[in-house]
Amino acid sequence: MQNNKSAARQYVCKRRSDKMKITVRVKPNAKKDHIEAEREGEYIAQIKAAPAEGKANNALIKLLAAHFDIARSRIKIISGFSSRNKIIEIIYTRKQ
Template sequence: MQKKVKVKPNSKQQKIEEQADGSLTVHLKSPPVDGKANEELIKLLADKFDVPKSYVTIKSGLSSRQKLIEISTDI
């Protein structure tokens, strides 16, 4: 499954908001430095979709706020 994700780093609290079009807005506490925000994003999405972290991949937008995430559901 693929999801479009808009990331908002340096937020006061972590949360995931589902938008009307099916995309997600994710608020992260981590700053966008040295991949910390990407690591936190992967962990949060793995918890939300109840899959191991290795099943969550950032397909595009590694250094962008707009990302395309692939979540493997083959368990």
């Protein structure tokens, strides 16, 4: 993962016990599905799916689940359903 400078965007990374919020900039209609960390709490996701009928959102959730190695049901789009800029909540389970 790379750290790129981007003064234009602000990142959100709030972690409380078992929840984390991140920002994701989505680029739909990409050649392949790929996610890259921009900075702490900020990601850029390239998605093959088109931004129609929630297909890109579903593909994003699937990609994030694979990236963070968690179930898709633990990822929720908080804001930006129809925008390229999204705030995502990720729920972790604590290991005992």
